Each structure stands twice: as C-alpha cells, then as structure tokens.
Amino acid sequence: MTKRRTWTYFLPYGLWLALFVIAPVALIIYQSFFDLGHHFTLSNYSTYFQSATYLKMTANSVWYAFLITLFTGLISYPTAYFIHQLKHRQFWLLLVILPTWINILLKAYAFIGIFSQAGLANQFLTFIGIGPQQILFTNASFIFVATYIQIPFMILPIYNALDDLNPAFINASRDLGASNWQTFRHVIFPLTLPGVKAGIQAVFIPSLSLFMLTRLIGGNKVITLGTAIEEHFLTTMNWGMGSTIGVILIVAMIVVMLLTGDQKREGGTPR
Amino acid sequence: MTQPIITLRNVTKRYGTHTILKNINLTLESGKFYTLLGPSGCGKTTILRAIAGFMTISEGDVLFAGKRINEVPANKRNVNTVFQDYALFPHMTVAENVAFGLTLKKVAKDEIAQRVAKALQLVQLADYGDRAISALSGGQQQRIAIARAIVMEPKVLLLDEPLSALDAKLRRQMQYELRDLQQRLGITFLFVTHDQEEALAMSDEIFVMNQGEVLQSGSPVDIYDEPINHFVADFIGESNILPAKMIADFQVAFGGHQFECADAGIPDNEPVEVVIRPEDLTLTTRDQAKLTVTIDTQLFRGDYYEIAATDNLGNAWLIHSVNPAEDGETIGITFRPQDLHVMRFGEKEAEFDARLETYEELEGDNVDET
Numbered sequence: 001m002t003k004r005r006t007w008t009y010f011l012p013y014g015l016w017l018a019l020f021v022i023a024p025v026a027l028i029i030y031q032s033f034f035d036l037g038h039h040f041t042l043s044n045y046s047t048y049f050q051s052a053t054y055l056k057m058t059a060n061s062v063w064y065a066f067l068i069t070l071f072t073g074l075i076s077y078p079t080a081y082f083i084h085q086l087k088h089r090q091f092w093l094l095l096v097i098l099p100t101w102i103n104i105l106l107k108a109y110a111f112i113g114i115f116s117q118a119g120l121a122n123q124f125l126t127f128i129g130i131g132p133q134q135i136l137f138t139n140a141s142f143i144f145v146a147t148y149i150q151i152p153f154m155i156l157p158i159y160n161a162l163d164d165l166n167p168a169f170i171n172a173s174r175d176l177g178a179s180n181w182q183t184f185r186h187v188i189f190p191l192t193l194p195g196v197k198a199g200i201q202a203v204f205i206p207s208l209s210l211f212m213l214t215r216l217i218g219g220n221k222v223i224t225l226g227t228a229i230e231e232h233f234l235t236t237m238n239w240g241m242g243s244t245i246g247v248i249l250i251v252a253m254i255v256v257m258l259l260t261g262d263q264k265r266e267g268g269t270p271r
Numbered sequence: 272m273t274q275p276i277i278t279l280r281n282v283t284k285r286y287g288t289h290t291i292l293k294n295i296n297l298t299l300e301s302g303k304f305y306t307l308l309g310p311s312g313c314g315k316t317t318i319l320r321a322i323a324g325f326m327t328i329s330e331g332d333v334l335f336a337g338k339r340i341n342e343v344p345a346n347k348r349n350v351n352t353v354f355q356d357y358a359l360f361p362h363m364t365v366a367e368n369v370a371f372g373l374t375l376k377k378v379a380k381d382e383i384a385q386r387v388a389k390a391l392q393l394v395q396l397a398d399y400g401d402r403a404i405s406a407l408s409g410g411q412q413q414r415i416a417i418a419r420a421i422v423m424e425p426k427v428l429l430l431d432e433p434l435s436a437l438d439a440k441l442r443r444q445m446q447y448e449l450r451d452l453q454q455r456l457g458i459t460f461l462f463v464t465h466d467q468e469e470a471l472a473m474s475d476e477i478f479v480m481n482q483g484e485v486l487q488s489g490s491p492v493d494i495y496d497e498p499i500n501h502f503v504a505d506f507i508g509e510s511n512i513l514p515a516k517m518i519a520d521f522q523v524a525f526g527g528h529q530f531e532c533a534d535a536g537i538p539d540n541e542p543v544e545v546v547i548r549p550e551d552l553t554l555t556t557r558d559q560a561k562l563t564v565t566i567d568t569q570l571f572r573g574d575y576y577e578i579a580a581t582d583n584l585g586n587a588w589l590i591h592s593v594n595p596a597e598d599g600e601t602i603g604i605t606f607r608p609q610d611l612h613v614m615r616f617g618e619k620e621a622e623f624d625a626r627l628e629t630y631e632e633l634e635g636d637n638v639d640e641t
Contacts, residue, residue: 168358171325174345175352176372176423186371190362 025250031243044244054228058248061224064143065207069154071147072203073196076154080195083155084162093159100152108216111145112136115217137219145217146210153206154199161195162188197260205253225249274336276301276426276459277322277350282331284317284483291317293483295331299427299461304453306462308470309480310506315463316355317483319429322461324348336426350427351420355435357412359404365391365415366400372423390422391415393452410441417452427459434469446472467507471495479503487620495548499623500614504546511552511588515545515613520630523613526562526582534613535630544614549577549591551610560603564588566596580604 035041048054083092099107114120115136122132135141169191173183211226220227225245232242277299284292292314299305307315320326321333324345332339340348351372359368366387373383391397394414399407407415413433420428430449434442450473453460464470470477471491478488479502487499498504504512515525520535525545537543557563564580571577578590580602588604596602618626 166356166358168354168356169360171323171345172352172354172358172360173371174325175323175350176419177346177375178371179346182375186375187360191360 028243028246028250031239032247034240036238036240041240044240047241048244048248054245057223057228058225060222061208061226062252064139064146064222064224065204065210067143068146068150068207069200069204071143072150072154073199075147076151076199077158077196079151080155080158080162084159093156096152096155099149104149105212107149108145108213111141111148111217115141136217137221139218139222142213142218142222146207146213149213150203150207153202157198157202158192158195161192161198165191200260201257204256208252209249225252274301275299275334276336277461278332278334278337279318279321280332280334282318282321282333283329284314284321284326285329291483292321292328295483295485297478297485297488299459301426301459302457303475304450304460304462304473306464306470306474306477307480308464308467308477308506311465313480314483315465315480316431318480319352319431319461319463322348322427323350323352323429349425350429351423351425352429352431353416353420353433355431355433357416357433359412359415359419361404363404364400365396365402365404365407368404368415369400369419369422371419386422387418390418393421393455394418394448409436410445413437413445417449421452421456421458425458427461428453430460430462432463432465434464435466442469449473471507479506481506485620487623497612497627498546498614499618499620500616501544504544504612504614509549509589509591511547511549511586513545513547513586515543517541517543517613521608523611526584526586528562530561530611531608532611532613533609534611536626537613537615541615543616546612546614547606547610549589550575551606552588552590552592552604553606554578554590554592554594554596555603555605557601557603559605561605563601563603564590565601566598568598569596571595 032044033040033042035043079096083089083096086092112119116122117132117136119135121135126132165188169187170183173187178186208224209226209229210224211230214220214222214224214227225248229242229245229249232238232245275298277297279295279297282292282295283290295314295318297318307318309315317326321328324340324343324347328341333341335343335348335350360371363371369387369390370383373386378386387400388397391400394417396411396414396418399411399415404412404415413436416433433449434445437445446469449460449462462470462473474491476488477491477494478485479494480486481502487494487503489497494503495507498507498510501512504510513525515523517534517537517539518524518529519539520537521532523530523532523534523543523545532545562582564582567579567581569576569578572591575591575593576595578592578596580588580590582588590604615623
C-alpha cells in the first residue's frame with residue numbers, strides 16, 4: 001500500500017527521466033552505430049579514433065574546458081571565501097546568482113557589443129592611448145566570456161562548503177599554532193575541497209560542449225566537441241557521427257565525475 | 272604563592288549594547304585545576320576564548336606570566352584548548368591530528384613520532400594512531416582532543432565543557448582521568464562546565480559565574496559550605512534556602528523559631544537567608560526536634576533516601592536520610608549550629624570575606640563554649 005503510493009510520487013519525475021534522459025542517451029548510443037546509409041557499423045568510432053581532426057578537436061575541447069575551469073576556480077574560491085566573511089552575505093550571494101537568471105544568448109550578445117570594434121572595451125583602450133584592438137573572435141575573449149558565465153556555478157558550491165565548515169576547526173588550527181595561511185592550506189582548503197570538486201563538475205562538463213559562445217565570441221576559431229555535434233546534426237546531417245561524438249562527451253563526463261567524486265581516504269580504515 | 276600564570280584584570284566584553292563579561296578579575300596559579308562554573312550563557316566560555324585569543328576583549332588586560340597578551344594572536348599563545356565538540360580534523364588520521372601542531376612548528380620527524388606516541392599513550396589510545404577520526408567513539412575522540420592539546424606542552428590547558436557529550440558513566444571515569452592527567456603533567460587546567468558535580472569533584476578552585484560576573488571563588492568545600500548568595504547555594508548542590516532574620520551575632524530566626532548559628536557581623540534584625548544542606552538535616556523524634564515537618568514524598572536514591580517534607584509554615588524541606596520515613600508522618604528534624612549558613616542579600620565576595628575575618632576568632636571561642 002505505502003510502497004505503491006511512494007511509486008506514485010516518483011511517477012512524474014520517473015517519466016521525465018525516462019523520456020528525456022534515459023531514452024535520449026539510449027538513442028545516441030544506438031545512432032552512433034549507424035552510418036549515413038543506415039547500416040550498422042563501427043566505422044563512426046574508427047573514423048573518430050583515426051582522424052587527427054577529431055582527436056585534436058577533443059584535445060582542444062578538454063584544454064579549453066580546463067582553462068575555463070581553472071580561471072573560474074581561481075576567481076571563485078577567493079570570491080566565495082571573501083563573501084563568506086562579509087556581513088550581508090545573502091545579499092552579495094544574490095548578486096552572484098543574479099546573472100544566471102539572464103539568458104546565456106543575451107549575455108553573449110552583450111559581450112559582442114562590449115568587445116566589438118567600436119565597443120566599450122576598445123573605447124577604453126583608445127582613451128588610455130593603446131588604441132583599438134581585435135578583441136572579439138579571439139581565444140582570449142572566448143575564455144573570458146565562458147569564465148564569466150561559469151563563475152556563479154563555481155562560487156555557490158564553494159560558498160556552501162565554507163558555510164558548512166565548523167568554525168571550531170579554524171579555532172583549533174589557530175590554537176595549535178597555525179598562521180592564517182597554514183590554517184587555510186591545511187584545514188580550510190582540504191575541508192572545502194568537496195565544494196571545489198562539485199564546482200569543477202558544474203563547470204568543466206558544460207564547458208566541454210559549449211558551442212554558442214565558440215561561434216558568437218570565439219568566431220568559430222575554437223571548435224569544441226559541442227560545435228562538432230551541432231554541425232553534424234544540423235549541417236552535414238551525419239547523425240551517426242554526431243552521436244558518436246556525443247558518446248565521447250558522455251564518457252568524458254563520467255571520467256570527470258569519477259575523478260572528482262568522493263574517494264574514500266586511504267589510511268583511515270578501522271582494524 | 273607561586274607566580275600567577277594567567278591574570279585577568281578588569282576584563283569586560285561587550286557585543287553592541289550587550290555586556291557578556293562584566294569587569295572580570297581572576298588569577299590562575301601554575302599547576303592547579305581551576306573550574307569556571309555557571310549556567311549556559313553566563314560568560315564562562317567567553318573567558319576561555321579571551322584567554323585562548325579567539326576574540327578581543329572590550330576592556331581590561333589578559334596577562335600571561337605577568338606579560339600583557341591582549342594583542343597576541345591565538346597561534347602565538349602558549350595555551351591550548353580542548354574544544355566542546357573536539358574539533359578533530361576529519362581529513363586527518365588520529366596521529367596526524369595529534370602531530371598537527373608539532374608539524375607546523377617544524378619539529379624533527381622522529382621527535383614528532385615520539386611525542387605523538389607518548390601523548391596517545393597518556394590518553395590510553397596508543398594503538399589508534401592510524402585510525403580515521405570517524406572511526407572513533409565519542410569518548411575516544413575526547414581523549415584524542417586532549418592528546419592533541421597536551422602534545423604541545425602548553426603552560427595552560429583550556430577545556431571547554433569537554434565531557435558534556437559523554438554518557439554519565441564515561442563522564443565520571445573521565446573526571447578521574449582528567450584530574451590524574453593534570454596532576455601528572457603539573458600544568459594549569461582551566462575547565463569550563465555547567466555541571467556542579469564535575470566542578471566539585473575535580474577542582475582545586477572554582478569560579479562560580481552568572482550573567483557575566485564571577486560571584487564567588489574558592490575551594491569546592493568553601494563554596495559548598497559557605498555559598499555567598501541564593502544563586503550559588505542553589506546552583507551548587509541541593510539546598511534548603513529559607514527567608515530568615517538575624518537576631519544578633521550567632522542567633523538567627525526562621526520557621527517561627529530562633530536558632531544558634533555560626534555567622535556574625537551582620538546588623539541585628541537584618542532580613543537574611545539561611546541555607547541548610549539536605550544531608551545536614553537529621554530525622555529525630557518530635558521532642559528532640561528543632562523543627563517539625565510532615566513527610567510528603569520520598570525517593571530511594573541507592574545510598575540514601577531523598578525526602579520531601581513541609582513544615583507548619585508551608586516551607587518545603589529536602590532531607591537526605593539513611594533511614595526511610597513514612598509518607599504523611601509528622602517527624603522532627605534537627606541540625607547543628609554550624610550546619611546553618613547565613614547569607615546576606617547583595618553581599619559581594621570581598622565584603623563576605625572581610626566579614627568572615629572579623630568574627631572567625633570570635634566564632635572559635637563560641638564553639639568552645641557550646
């Protein structure tokens with residue numbers, strides 16, 4: 001009786017899960033084994049692994065996702081740490097969250113305006129005497145905007161981890177003679193690492209498949225896996241190849257999840 | 272008298288308009304076991320934090336071995352703390368936790384290993400070095416927290432309600448162990464608790480606190496036998512506290528009768544309060560009684576009966592008796608003059624001590640006469 005009712009509660013989400021998560025993933029895997037002529041084949045995979053272009057593209061995607069995650073992390077950890085010390089933290093946190101409510105496309109177009117030839121950034125560079133530069137459609141601008149967009153998703157989990165940290169640990173560390181920096185290095189950072197890992201998951205994986213920004217801000221110079229998938233599905237109509245890259249992306253996600261997941265710490269096993 | 276290791280001089284702490292500590296003065300000597308005792312929110316932990324350096328005080332001075340340390344940060348103070356919730360680092364093993372402070376000090380590796388082993392041995396957990404903190408019971412975590420603090424060889428160890436999370440039996444055992452540890456190490460312990468039994472059992476000296484003030488300080492026996500006011504009498508142990516009137520020196524009236532007592536130096540006819548501890552009351556026949564009471568209820572406590580009774584003026588009495596009484600029985604109670612302790616309203620500790628001195632000799636004579 002109660003068991004049946006529990007199942008009823010799960011039904012809406014269960015349907016959602018089945019229709020929009022499990023079915024698409026199954027379809028992608030299924031599609032990846034078919035070529036353009038709808039014949040079952042492994043050629044998509046062999047093409048992928050034999051093509052320098054695809055492998056380079058994958059490496060590129062990973063590299064850019066890594067850079068974006070790195071810069072996001074370097075900015076987010078100190079920011080989260082700083083906000084956590086402030087008096088009106090909820091207000092500052094709201095300011096961090098606010099940009100995520102605005103559509104990513106709108107933000108991308110805003111940056112096109114800012115970075116364009118006559119945009120704000122170039123007006124400023126002209127004002128300080130450097131003169132206008134090509135900012136838009138560079139790798140740097142792509143990383144800059146991607147980092148800007150990802151920052152809130154990194155700040156939040158780190159902030160939560162800092163918030164969960166028992167202040168007694170900090171006092172204990174100070175009490176045992178640790179300086180501020182030593183306390184941070186040996187106590188605060190290791191204990192908030194789960195927040196950093198959650199942030200990496202939230203940033204690295206979406207960054208692998210960014211494609212809108214690569215076109216609008218990066219000027220298609222950076223071809224990521226996301227761009228490739230879009231091209232295969234919408235332009236070349238090679239769904240099989242698109243699905244294969246999709247599978248690669250899913251595998252990459254799983255790898256990142258495993259790498260950043262909670263490992264059981266060694267040493268501490270009870271006898 | 273040995274050189275005081277910690278002195279608090281006129282220490283006040285305010286948060287906004289709220290005063291947490293009001294002009295605290297206290298002196299801790301080397302090698303003694305001190306207890307700050309008081310209800311929660313009385314400021315006892317705040318004193319600990321002021322000594323440890325976790326907060327800045329609003330006024331006054333904290334002295335360590337005669338030197339002012341108000342501005343010295345926590346990591347440069349030669350005191351260590353055992354925290355209420357232990358605050359053991361969950362990402363380190365037991366040995367790493369204990370070694371933490373020594374590692375920061377860049378002590379040689381083999382010396383660290385040696386000192387950690389010794390500290391773990393001292394808390395009787397020698398074999399637990401490579402365990403995870405989460406694999407320890409509450410009592411074991413407690414001991415590791417102590418080991419982590421004493422391995423630093425502090426001059427003063429601050430203990431913030433370290434036993435409050437343990438069950439009653441383990442708590443009693445830890446009381447013995449802490450006392451024993453303090454005597455073996457010969458360092459000063461400042462122990463914070465709201466448990467009067469714990470304070471009485473372990474301390475050389477107790478500071479009883481309430482609402483940010485130290486009400487009374489002294490040995491457990493002094494505080495138990497001669498509480499300064501209603502609050503202290505009520506907080507420490509069980510007691511019968513009755514409104515009374517001082518008739519003359521060594522004469523006090525309450526419950527409709529006049530009794531001989533051991534207190535003097537109080538103006539005649541001043542309204543006072545009288546404390547009698549339940550174990551100082553003896554059941555007796557009505558013709559030998561100083562007061563007669565009617566038994567309401569009694570509880571068997573194992574080694575004594577706890578008897579609740581009422582006298583004919585409606586005052587409630589608590590009596591500890593080895594022998595049982597009968598419910599509803601009217602029975603006599605008696606006590607000795609020195610079992611009565613008279614408390615004046617609003618008397619401060621200094622005044623109390625001064626008054627005690629004026630008649631202590633007199634009292635000696637008086638006792639001889641009786």
